[in-house]
Amino acid sequence: MPFPYFHxxxxxxxxxxxxxxxxxxxxxxxxxxxxxxxxxxVAARVYRNAIALRGALREMAAKLAARRPIPRESLxxxxxxxxxxxxxxxLARGSGRFEEMTRLDPDEPDQLxxxxxxxxxxxxxxxxxxLVKRCANPACGAFSTTRPRITPDVGAARPAAAIA
Numbered sequence: 001m002p003f004p005y006f007h008x009x010x011x012x013x014x015x016x017x018x019x020x021x022x023x024x025x026x027x028x029x030x031x032x033x034x035x036x037x038x039x040x041x042v043a044a045r046v047y048r049n050a051i052a053l054r055g056a057l058r059e060m061a062a063k064l065a066a067r068r069p070i071p072r073e074s075l076x077x078x079x080x081x082x083x084x085x086x087x088x089x090x091l092a093r094g095s096g097r098f099e100e101m102t103r104l105d106p107d108e109p110d111q112l113x114x115x116x117x118x119x120x121x122x123x124x125x126x127x128x129x130x131l132v133k134r135c136a137n138p139a140c141g142a143f144s145t146t147r148p149r150i151t152p153d154v155g156a157a158r159p160a161a162a163i164a
Contacts, residue, residue, distance in 0.1 A: 012043035015050055015112060024115035036108050046109045053077050053113050057120055061143040064132040070124070078124075081117035084110055 016034065019025045025033075056077035060070050089100050123129075127145060135142045 011047055012109075015046070019112060019115060024119070025112075033109055033112060042109050046112055049081070049110070050113045050116075053081055053116060057116070058141070058143075060120065061132060062134065064129055065134040065143055078117045078120050081113050082121060085114045085118065086111055 016025075016030045020027060020030050056071075056074040060074035060078075063070050063074075092099055123132075123145065131145050133144055135144070
């Protein structure tokens with residue numbers, strides 16, 4: 001199905017803005033990727049790839065929340081996206097111990113979904129998968145990975161961070 005370029009370009013810019021706000025890339029990286037973009041067909045391809053990855057991650061989160069096996073297709077989507085990963089592993093001190101962290105340096109548009117796939121990989125490899133929960137509101141499609149916190153004024157449990 002062809003994507004209207006003007007619509008896709010707007011969504012592409014929204015993806016870049018979201019990555020910046022989520023602190024998965026910084027403004028200089030975003031500007032570098034935008035400068036290398038070139039044509040609208042590139043934005044359409046990145047958009048299609050990001051939508052496919054999102055679908056795979058939602059399916060993965062749904063299976064984790066239901067305590068079911070993760071679909072092979074989700075793992076393949078994460079791996080295929082991470083194959084485009086530009087960057088390196090760094091050693092850093094954090095929380096009283098040493099940790100390895102990945103510094104991502106996207107320099108072309110097709111690498112934009114990489115930090116999202118890296119985050120999913122980090123969850124699978126190092127996260128507490130028992131914490132993956134689906135939002136209790138049936139109209140909401142979000143998942144969270146944090147313990148609920150009690151809101152003093154309402155007294156209701158709310159997830160502190162959403163993953164999808």
